Amino acid sequence: MVKEKDKDLLPIHRFTGHQYSRLLNLRRGTIPRLIAVATFIVILYLLFGPTRDQSATQPPFPSSERNDTVDLSWNERLNWRRGQEEEIISRRSIYSPEMFQPKALKTNGLKPVTVVLLGWKRQEGLKTVVQYLAKYPYFKEILIWNNNKQARLNVKDFELNSTNAAHLEIRVFNSDENLHDLSKYTTCSMARYDHCYFQDDDWLNLYLDSIYTNFLRYPNLIHSNTMPIIHLEHRRWQFTNPAIDMHTGFTWLGCGAFIPRSKVLRFLAQLGSNGLSKDRLRVADMYFSIWTNQYPYQMSNPLTPLDQKEGWSDGVDQWRIVYQNIYDASSKLYEALAANAVDHFMREEEQPRPDQRDTRAPCLNDKCLFLTNIDPFPLPTSVVFDNVNVTQVRMQETQFDKLDFPSNDFWTKHAYHYAVDRDDNTCWNSYKAPHAGDYFGLHMLTAINSKHVTILSSQNINHLENVFAISTSTNGDRWVGFSPLYIYFPKIARLARTDSMNHVTCKYQPLKDAVVSSDPHRLHIGFLCPAAEPFRFLRIEFQRDLPEPFEVCSLGLEGFNV
Ligand SMILES: *[C@@H]1O[C@H](CO)[C@@H](O)[C@H](O)[C@H]1NC(C)=O
Ligand SMILES: *[C@@H]1O[C@H](CO)[C@@H](O)[C@H](O)[C@H]1NC(C)=O
Ligand SMILES: *[C@@H]1O[C@H](CO)[C@@H](O)[C@H](O)[C@H]1NC(C)=O
Numbered sequence: 001m002v003k004e005k006d007k008d009l010l011p012i013h014r015f016t017g018h019q020y021s022r023l024l025n026l027r028r029g030t031i032p033r034l035i036a037v038a039t040f041i042v043i044l045y046l047l048f049g050p051t052r053d054q055s056a057t058q059p060p061f062p063s064s065e066r067n068d069t070v071d072l073s074w075n076e077r078l079n080w081r082r083g084q085e086e087e088i089i090s091r092r093s094i095y096s097p098e099m100f101q102p103k104a105l106k107t108n109g110l111k112p113v114t115v116v117l118l119g120w121k122r123q124e125g126l127k128t129v130v131q132y133l134a135k136y137p138y139f140k141e142i143l144i145w146n147n148n149k150q151a152r153l154n155v156k157d158f159e160l161n162s163t164n165a166a167h168l169e170i171r172v173f174n175s176d177e178n179l180h181d182l183s184k185y186t187t188c189s190m191a192r193y194d195h196c197y198f199q200d201d202d203w204l205n206l207y208l209d210s211i212y213t214n215f216l217r218y219p220n221l222i223h224s225n226t227m228p229i230i231h232l233e234h235r236r237w238q239f240t241n242p243a244i245d246m247h248t249g250f251t252w253l254g255c256g257a258f259i260p261r262s263k264v265l266r267f268l269a270q271l272g273s274n275g276l277s278k279d280r281l282r283v284a285d286m287y288f289s290i291w292t293n294q295y296p297y298q299m300s301n302p303l304t305p306l307d308q309k310e311g312w313s314d315g316v317d318q319w320r321i322v323y324q325n326i327y328d329a330s331s332k333l334y335e336a337l338a339a340n341a342v343d344h345f346m347r348e349e350e351q352p353r354p355d356q357r358d359t360r361a362p363c364l365n366d367k368c369l370f371l372t373n374i375d376p377f378p379l380p381t382s383v384v385f386d387n388v389n390v391t392q393v394r395m396q397e398t399q400f401d402k403l404d405f406p407s408n409d410f411w412t413k414h415a416y417h418y419a420v421d422r423d424d425n426t427c428w429n430s431y432k433a434p435h436a437g438d439y440f441g442l443h444m445l446t447a448i449n450s451k452h453v454t455i456l457s458s459q460n461i462n463h464l465e466n467v468f469a470i471s472t473s474t475n476g477d478r479w480v481g482f483s484p485l486y487i488y489f490p491k492i493a494r495l496a497r498t499d500s501m502n503h504v505t506c507k508y509q510p511l512k513d514a515v516v517s518s519d520p521h522r523l524h525i526g527f528l529c530p531a532a533e534p535f536r537f538l539r540i541e542f543q544r545d546l547p548e549p550f551e552v553c554s555l556g557l558e559g560f561n562v
Helices: 017-027 031-048 072-076 085-090 102-108 123-133 182-189 208-217 228-236 261-274 285-291 318-339 393-401 408-414 416-420 492-498
Strands: 013-015 113-119 139-146 169-175 195-198 223-226 238-241 246-249 257-260 297-300 359-362 368-372 439-448 452-456 468-473 479-482 522-528 535-542 554-557
Touching: 113 123, 113 182, 123 139, 139 182, 182 195, 182 261, 195 261, 208 223, 208 257, 208 297, 208 359, 208 368, 208 439, 223 228, 228 238, 228 297, 228 393, 228 408, 238 318, 246 285, 246 318, 257 261, 261 285, 285 318, 318 393, 359 416, 368 416, 416 554, 439 554, 452 535, 468 522, 479 535
Parallel strands: 013 169, 113 139, 113 195, 139 169, 223 297, 297 359
Antiparallel strands: 195 257, 223 257, 238 246, 359 368, 368 439, 439 535, 452 522, 452 554, 468 479, 468 535
């Protein structure tokens, strides 16, 4: 039981809309905040005023309170779970609190982040999440919005102190009303920093550094992560129509997502002007990513569940609600874009576009990311959305299912993360046969110096040395390349074109016979750059078309195996 202890030291905030708007004004009087205040007041009216939009098909929630029975059909979809107790305890960030001091931030390009968490019934889970997130120094602020009137929360409940959370400011808001999903967005609008991190209290995210590092490269986009099979599902739930600049996709946010606060403020304005019903506002998560009109940058990896009782998903007919609201979100976006009036929806597609993205999965040790341009799923433009021909999400799925992409079973066994999961017996499979120019590789969180790379495959690959070209980069933009077949292959001109600035040619370095493996599954490639500077990115590029899909079970550099 949570008690209201130490009242004077750490008062419990009980928030009303009025107090909320005062707080917004106090903390920074910028125009977006004023918009957010106005929007919030509209939203409060929508939530607590007379119920409108009676015609909305069926209320997303049953009128009674939640049904806490565990729905087995839902949980079956989560069968990728794996416990990682020892990992949870030993994980440490590669970033240090000093890097997030105001002075350091002026020059190092890092971004401090506000964590937004919701309190409901899983207080132990919430405490575990808070203590875990406190280990990561980019989280300089944690805002907890407690939607549970029966169990007030207090900052002290989280047992943080100057040892484990010196860099951190934590605030708890006890709400008198359950604002459901919506409270994530209103709370993020109060954040001190320009980016928020959302996570539910029933997961731990063991890949925070990896996802944060990828977020730093493209901080304008939503960065989320989910298990491979849900990633596959999300690929079906992309809604594209080039004629009206519609280029969006759905993502769950509860397993950990970095989000620009500007997108949240825009979303509040969208909610204010679209007059969604109360029931739909409660499931605002199903609208948010779609209404950004951008494809979220999503990683695919195993997840780590905490106690999952008492959740929203228990007992309600979740899939009906999900499908209805995702369709409603897409359909309303479509209408707005087609009307082409002045509104709060973005038209311009943000970079990098899906076909330019290559970060796919965090490494199991959270020290790197797996890269490949080979995407086994169709690009979003392969299915065009409009709300006349497509009247429900199932119809969109039917269109997508006609295309060529991996089956659930294939993807469960061969998703990206198996290349970097420290298990030689599980392998990423490219699904498509690689073409010349396709590549895979690593983005390491800290720079390393290495002169050879080892690829482990389920296939016989030790004769394929000349198939690959290696290039490295310190920043992911400027590449230093070498090819064992440099003089024979004119295609290297393509490499040279993209890497023209300060282009350095590295030499192929033959390995000693002893090193050249007798193991047919193992391929060692030696390389040597004259600049010899440590690098963070490594690309292994196919120099010619292969007849079959390629498998990578493991990758290794000197002192760095994944
Ligand atoms: C701080 O909290 C941690 C974890 O709850 C605890 O182990 C540690 O003893 C506390 N330190 C102080 C100085 O209170
Ligand atoms: C709660 O949900 C379960 C699983 O969906 C269902 O079998 C049960 O009948 C529900 N109970 C109530 C009281 O609605
Ligand atoms: C519906 O599909 C038809 C046939 O593909 C197409 O010509 C038409 O433009 C579509 N309707 C809308 C509103 O896009």
